[in-house]
Amino acid sequence: MLRLLWLIPAIPFASSIVLALVGARISKKIAAIIGVASIATSTVISILLTWSFLGSSLPKNSYTQVLWTWINVAGFHPRIAFYLDALSLVMILVVTFVSFLIHLYSAESMLESEGYSRFFAYMNLFVASMVTLLLADNLLLLYLGWEGVGLCSYLLIGFWYSDFKNGLAARKAFIVTRIGDTAMIVGLFLLFQHLGTLHIQELMRRATEQWPAGSALPIAAAALLLGGAVGKSAQLPLQTWLPDAMAGPTPTSALIHAATMVTAGVYLIARTHVLFTLAPPVQLAVAIIGAATLLLGGCSALTQPDIKRVLAYSTVSQIGYMFLALGVGAWAAGIFHFMTHAFFKSLLFLSAGVVIDAMHDEHNIFKMGGLRKELPLAFVAFLVAGCSLAGLPLITAGFYSKGLILSEAWSSPQGSAILWLAGVVGVFLTALYIFRVIFLVFFGEPKTPVTKRPAYKIKIPLVVLTVLSVVGGFVNLPPVLGDEPWFTRLLHTALPSVGQEHFGLLTEVRSEEFITLAFLVGLGLAYVLYHRRRQWVEVLVGNRAGKALHEFWFSGWGFDWYYDKLFVQPVMWFARVDKSDAVDTFYNGVADLNKLLYRGLRRTENGQVRWYAASIAAGTVVFVAIALFL
Amino acid sequence: MDAMFYVAAAVAILATVMVITRLNAVHALLYLIVSLLSVAVIFYTLGAPFIAALEVIIYAGAIMVLFVFVVMMLILGPKTTEMERMWLVPRMWIGPCILSAILIAEVAYLLSRAGVAGKGTFSVGPKKVGMTLFGPYLIGVELASMLLLGALVGAYHLGKRERLEIQDVVDSDATRIASGGDLVRPGVGGPSRAA
Amino acid sequence: MFALGLAGLLVRRNLIFTLMSIEVMLNAAGLAFVVAGAHWWQPDGQVIFIFILATAAAEVSVGLALLLQFHHQNKSLDADAASQMRG
Numbered sequence: 079m080l081r082l083l084w085l086i087p088a089i090p091f092a093s094s095i096v097l098a099l100v101g102a103r104i105s106k107k108i109a110a111i112i113g114v115a116s117i118a119t120s121t122v123i124s125i126l127l128t129w130s131f132l133g134s135s136l137p138k139n140s141y142t143q144v145l146w147t148w149i150n151v152a153g154f155h156p157r158i159a160f161y162l163d164a165l166s167l168v169m170i171l172v173v174t175f176v177s178f179l180i181h182l183y184s185a186e187s188m189l190e191s192e193g194y195s196r197f198f199a200y201m202n203l204f205v206a207s208m209v210t211l212l213l214a215d216n217l218l219l220l221y222l223g224w225e226g227v228g229l230c231s232y233l234l235i236g237f238w239y240s241d242f243k244n245g246l247a248a249r250k251a252f253i254v255t256r257i258g259d260t261a262m263i264v265g266l267f268l269l270f271q272h273l274g275t276l277h278i279q280e281l282m283r284r285a286t287e288q289w290p291a292g293s294a295l296p297i298a299a300a301a302l303l304l305g306g307a308v309g310k311s312a313q314l315p316l317q318t319w320l321p322d323a324m325a326g327p328t329p330t331s332a333l334i335h336a337a338t339m340v341t342a343g344v345y346l347i348a349r350t351h352v353l354f355t356l357a358p359p360v361q362l363a364v365a366i367i368g369a370a371t372l373l374l375g376g377c378s379a380l381t382q383p384d385i386k387r388v389l390a391y392s393t394v395s396q397i398g399y400m401f402l403a404l405g406v407g408a409w410a411a412g413i414f415h416f417m418t419h420a421f422f423k424s425l426l427f428l429s430a431g432v433v434i435d436a437m438h439d440e441h442n443i444f445k446m447g448g449l450r451k452e453l454p455l456a457f458v459a460f461l462v463a464g465c466s467l468a469g470l471p472l473i474t475a476g477f478y479s480k481g482l483i484l485s486e487a488w489s490s491p492q493g494s495a496i497l498w499l500a501g502v503v504g505v506f507l508t509a510l511y512i513f514r515v516i517f518l519v520f521f522g523e524p525k526t527p528v529t530k531r532p533a534y535k536i537k538i539p540l541v542v543l544t545v546l547s548v549v550g551g552f553v554n555l556p557p558v559l560g561d562e563p564w565f566t567r568l569l570h571t572a573l574p575s576v577g578q579e580h581f582g583l584l585t586e587v588r589s590e591e592f593i594t595l596a597f598l599v600g601l602g603l604a605y606v607l608y609h610r611r612r613q614w615v616e617v618l619v620g621n622r623a624g625k626a627l628h629e630f631w632f633s634g635w636g637f638d639w640y641y642d643k644l645f646v647q648p649v650m651w652f653a654r655v656d657k658s659d660a661v662d663t664f665y666n667g668v669a670d671l672n673k674l675l676y677r678g679l680r681r682t683e684n685g686q687v688r689w690y691a692a693s694i695a696a697g698t699v700v701f702v703a704i705a706l707f708l
Numbered sequence: 709m710d711a712m713f714y715v716a717a718a719v720a721i722l723a724t725v726m727v728i729t730r731l732n733a734v735h736a737l738l739y740l741i742v743s744l745l746s747v748a749v750i751f752y753t754l755g756a757p758f759i760a761a762l763e764v765i766i767y768a769g770a771i772m773v774l775f776v777f778v779v780m781m782l783i784l785g786p787k788t789t790e791m792e793r794m795w796l797v798p799r800m801w802i803g804p805c806i807l808s809a810i811l812i813a814e815v816a817y818l819l820s821r822a823g824v825a826g827k828g829t830f831s832v833g834p835k836k837v838g839m840t841l842f843g844p845y846l847i848g849v850e851l852a853s854m855l856l857l858g859a860l861v862g863a864y865h866l867g868k869r870e871r872l873e874i875q876d877v878v879d880s881d882a883t884r885i886a887s888g889g890d891l892v893r894p895g896v897g898g899p900s901r902a903a
Numbered sequence: 904m905f906a907l908g909l910a911g912l913l914v915r916r917n918l919i920f921t922l923m924s925i926e927v928m929l930n931a932a933g934l935a936f937v938v939a940g941a942h943w944w945q946p947d948g949q950v951i952f953i954f955i956l957a958t959a960a961a962e963v964s965v966g967l968a969l970l971l972q973f974h975h976q977n978k979s980l981d982a983d984a985a986s987q988m989r990g
Binding site for chain 2: 904905906907908909910911912913914915916917919920922923924926927930934937938940941944945946947948949950952953954956957958959960961962963964965967968969970971972974980981
């Protein structure tokens, strides 16, 4: 059964090629069937594999399937091989399942758009690359998947390429993630040069043997890998591309920029956790980046009028939580939050998609209102997902995963009270911004009429994800609520568990209480500001300080402006200055030199006999001199 | 013998200097003849009487006479002399003098490295020259005769006087237009009916 | 003598003087040959001189014919006036 592992990336890859080749000639129905069925097959195989994996006991708790040796040169021989352990199992299960639901959704939602089969080709290629990334047993194959998802992200953000703005957004995404990718490849070079292999398990073993903790080499390698993760996961300082990436179709945003691709960075750090453990400063940096990003994302999400941009900043913020978990050593908690986040964030995007479609492509939440009667399913879905995002106590998945992260942030040896506090403030902000959206969109007076309602292909994923957003957290119950950490137990076969140091001032119960408090405060404030007394918002934003703060948060804390001034403007200036191309002038200079010499020589042909005779005489003198003296 | 050689050499060089600095062509030619005659004397002192005779007969006698005839034909009047005076400013002499001086220096250096020539009173008579000429150098003789034939034909052809009349120009223009050609022809002056 | 002929060739603009200077140079070359032949007491130098003589004769006849044509065309004997072949 485990031998079917290779089919999980292979089937979507094959279907992507088929769709690319014949997609223009087949009907939309066939294209949808091919596209969705391939992912469905992968999902079924992952479920079977999960069953098989949990049932059997494997040596080293992992299973490797080698397909062939990819490169074999000078002692460098990465293979095309897939490595299945608890971590990758959980991730491919979530990825394939959520992808299947989103593909089903998009089979209906993308019907009006042109390029239907192209869309499915790109989406399938994306799933194939993502699964390759997750299952890779060496860093080079992982990098292949990494680049693949980056490519598909570019293709899908700029899917409606006839609008120039989409192309710009796609380009920005690609370039910013490229910066991270470059850091990562340099990290791979470093690792290979010093440890001689890129096979992950072997790499981890050699690193622990050869590199003392805290020395320069693991710090450098981990920092470079962190650079790659930061780029792909849209964390500080490379988070600027994700809000603009919302130019793509909604299923893309749901799949790539919420549930899967942006978590690739989280996966990378979890996979190479040994390196990060050997480099405590870098691990601390991970936590700090996570904390800072979650606050930045939360503040920015509070000011956005575009519903998808709110969700984009929310993604940035939630991945900050995952980074925070990884930074304090709570590896399993980070992956747990990934799973629940995949459920509720994709649900948020899908229901937002339903709303946008129903509003005839209107994205501005201030132009929506009162939709809870018109689109009941979307309302329920969005509400449940939003509560899960904010962490409604006890009955939502997000509560459990966030709670786990925050209690580990307090109690882990690398954790600290400041990080915990940042997380709690983040809970408050999250509740505030998501309920802002809920109250503005679904309550109040209707502003724009509804033109479209979803059919079954959209309804099914929404229902399934809603259920999962509620029950997804029950796989890991904290001690005070049942003490059945099945999920973390499973993951601890692949990842180290976190030490519990200072429970001190704050027991886990009290931590949960603070979180609940933050949630309720946020919910209450949102209710007051956006449901009852909207004019207070105007007052807050009306005065000078409020307006400045609003502008600052709206622009994502001004990062686009910094980068423009710091990088884009100098490069453009240089391009303008170098318009005549300094390098070309060298080659033109050679040509000009020739012309100069030509003109000089031309003057010697003046048609005068005496001049010619003189040159003959001079030449003779020179030759005789050479013959004499040399 | 030595004294005669040095005297003749001095005369030759002096005469050559006069040749290249005269304004009047005929004067220069006469000096050139003197130079050639003194070179003939040098040949005699070197023991090459046959060549000395040939120098006088052919070079000074035929070639220079040809020169004189042509110069006479050209009727170079005082105007030409004026032009020559204008052209021959001392400034013009600087470059050529430098080049010639360097050349002389190089040759002098070469000669100084070689051994001193021993002069013999043994003279090589015409009989010996004739035998060498028609012996190993026979092919040279044949080639020289062909060269002279070519020169003969060329001189005859080039010597033909082309009467440059205006009517000729107009006629030839008309024929050219009639035959479809254009009026742009190379060179200034008359049509080149020569080959 | 050769150097003097060379200097004359380079300085004088009148074509007749150019031809005269060439004659001087040829004569000087022939003198060198004869001296060389006399040094080794062989007739070869004189034979070469005969050839040089023949060459000079041919060259002079053709050269003077050309000179006459030139004079006819340009009405002057200025060598610098004949510079139509400039590049």
